[in-house]
Amino acid sequence: MFRIIFASVALLCLTTSLFAQARDLQAVLQDNRSAVESASRKTIDPLLDALLESALPEVPVFLERWREKDVWQRKSDGRFFFIRKGAGADLTLVDLSTGAEVGQAASSDLNQLKPNSGVRGVIGAALVQFQLSDPDPARRLDALAAIERDPQASHLAALRRAINAEPDAPLLARKSRLERLLTIRFDPDPAARVAAIESFHGDLAIDVRAALNPILATRLQGAVSLPDGANIARQIKPGSVALPDDAAYTLLVAGQLVPPLVTAADQKAVLIANIKEGQVAGVPVADLGTQDARDAAYIRLAVNGTVPPLVTKTRKQDILGQHVFFETYAEPVPAVTNAATAALRSIDTIVGLNRAADLALDGLSLASIYFLAAIGLAITFGVMGVINMAHGEFIMMGAYTGYVVQQFIPNYTVSILVALPLAFAVTFAAGVAMERLVIRHLYNRPLETLLATFGISIALQQLAKNIFGTQARPLTSPAWLDGAWVLNDIVSISYIRIAIFVLALMFLSLLLFILKRTRLGLEVRAVTQNPRMAASMGINPDKINMLTFGLGSGIAGIAGVAIGLFAKVTSELGSDYIVQSFMTVVVGGVGNIWATLAGASLIGFLQKGIEFMNPSNTLAAQTYMIVFIIVFIQFRPKGIIALKGRAAGD
Known part of the structure; x- marks a missing residue:
């Protein structure tokens, strides 16, 4: 009984000793000493595997310090230590596992381990697993x-x-x-x-x-027959668009399945090299004036084994017909490729839907911009019948008003809140002044009105250049408008575009309220429908025209602030939107807010759709859009929503 107990205790001690030794980091390193001393990308993997299998908690610290060249080896016994510099010339040795000081050594008795960059990269990858x-x-x-x-x-x-x-x-x-x-x-x-x-x-x-x-991923191959066990994506017939005959034959030559083609130049060089006593393979040189004769002489040489065989067009087609051409997947397991195909097909379907949603958001954003730019023009054109070519310059004046405000108010949020009503006031006053000084004298004279407002447009542009210069001026949006609302990797829209969309909705609601719920709106609608009848009811059409022109100009100023947040603020800013504004009004129908909204939506979505079909040429998109609108007007000359009254030509 005593012997059994003694043997059990001895076995337990031996097992504990071996386990402790296996769990010691120094022991693991000593077992792989050569891999530590002369580490390379080829020899470090077994060492890292041993360290990972040990599951010792001090392994990450060792790897980090080894990567930083902070591990030293004592020459006398090859043991590894960390180093702590003391006050004297000798270095203090630190145990790898416990971090305790275990002695001192002179620097001459130690070797510093300096892994190269490749080894440090491998160590870094191993550290990731611990992290x-x-x-x-x-x-x-x-x-x-x-x-x-x-x-x-x-x-x-x-x-x-x-x-x-x-x-x-x-x-x-x-x-x-x-x-x-x-x-x-x-x-x-x-x-x-x-x-x-x-x-x-x-x-x-x-x-x-x-x-x-x-x-x-696939690889195109050619063979005598389809290989057994290959994961074949598809078979391809030579002579098709995917694999022309020349490409198919070249593929067989690359696989050393057929002899290479002999070009006419190569054939001529071979025949010249084999001229003997005025003949080539028994054919007199004088008889080699035709291609058939040269082919016959070359074939004789090939039969004798002197040159490679000649592959004629007929022979080439026969060879191609004797082989199969196919694409094989790089992945050898069909179940995996089938699953990947199905997954990508489902992803492509959802990608298409999301691209459509993203395109719709872009179209909606552009439509809101065009609506803001055109609503003022729609009001003035619908009520007064005035073609105002200077409408774009009111947009430009609003953008510059926002820029000037930001020079005095550095807080971008506050400056935008101040700039919006101030831009309305400035452009409202400019519109009233323009109507009183010029437009009122040109009613019912559309050609003179167009020329006069075009001249005013050029004058305002030049005035802006004289005041602000020709370089673009920044109109900075608040920080909370930076970035974009991202739904996924495909669908996103910038916060500025969202803000402009909200602003357009606000103006739509405000204008509907003014026109439907206020006395001014009632008078405007009355003058729009029948100015003479409105005048007989005590409404002053002259005053309504002035206020309407000012209101349309003021709205253009607010649109300028919004547009300036993402576009370049220059003297030509209005020119970029005047054409789209007129198209919006004409397509939608004059003098009606809902018509303007419909026109802006049609043009915005149409332009984005054309740009999606032809993304590399925006000028072509503009051209196609104008052609479409010309055709559209042939069928709907009064626009989507026709208005009765003076604006409709009654």
Whole structure:
């Protein structure tokens, strides 16, 4: 009995000693001493595997300090230490595991380990695996970002271990997603890869497509027959658009399946080189004046084995018919490629829908801009019948008003809130002055009105150049308008565009209220429908025209502030929008707010649609849009919503 107890205790001590030795970092390093002493990218992997298998908590610290060249080796026994410099000439040795001081040594008795840049990169990749389970969430997040930048097969197992112990929900979701992406690329089990691929159905993220597209990469090949076990994507017939005959034959030559083609120049050189006693393979040189004769002489040489065989066009077609051409996937497992194809097909469907939604948002944004720019023109044109070519310059005046306000009010939010009513006031006054001084004398004379307002437009542009110069002036938006509202990797819209859309809705509501619920609106509608009858009812058409022109000009000024937040504020700013404003009014129908909204929507969506079809040529988009509007007017000369009264020509 005593012997049994003694043997058990001895065995337990021996096991504990061996376990402690296996758990010692110094022992692991000594077992791989040569890999530490002369580390390279080729020799470091076994060492890192041993360190990872040890699961020692001090391994990350060692790897970090080794990467920073802060590990030393004692020459006498080859043991490794950290160094702490003391007051004297000798260096203090620090134990790798405990961090305790274990003695001193002269610098001449130590070798500093200096891994090269390649080894330091490998060490950094290994450290990522330890950082995935670091107590600090910021370090775990940095580790995930590092894996996303440079994923490796070794990261997959570490990610799976770290997922089970992750307490933070957002980090857990990110780790799980990254684990599935790495499974697609590196997991040897096809079933696991298929499951990971299927989990990404409909996912619009770019990293998913980046993981799936390489699976469906193909290589064009030619062979006598289809190879057994190959994952074939499709067969291709030679002579088609995808594979012309020459390309197909070149592919066979590259695979050393057929002899190369002999060009006419090569054939001539071979015949000259084989002239003997005035003949080539028994054919007199004088008889080689035709291509058929040269071919016959070359074929004789080929039969004798002197030159490579000649492949004629007929022979070439026969050879192509005896071979098959096909594309094979780089991925050998059909189940994986089928899953990737299905996933990408579902993603493409949702991408198409989201692109349509993004295009609709762009069209809606552009329509709101055109609505703001054109609503003032629609009011003046509809009520007064005046073609105001200077309307764009009122937009420009509003933008410059916003710029001037920001020179005195540095707070961009406050400055915009001040600039909007001030721009309305400035352009309202300018519009009233223009109507009183010029327009009122030119009623019912459309040609003279057009020429006069065009001259005023040029004069206002030159005045702006004289005051502000020719360079663009900044109209800065508030910080809360920076950036964009991003729904996913495809659909997004800038906050400035959203603000302009909201502003357009506000003006739509305000103008509807003025025209439908106020006395001014009633009088404006009366003058629009029948000015003579309105005058007989005690309404002063002259005053209404003046206020209407001022109101339209004031709205253009507010539009200028909004447009200036994302466009260049120059003297030509209004010129960029005057054509679209007139098209909006004409297409929608004059003198009606809803007509202007309809016209702005039609032109905005039409322009964005044409630009989507032809993104490389915006000038062509403008041309196509104008052609469409010309055709549209042929069928709807009074616009989408026709107005009765003077504006309609009654």
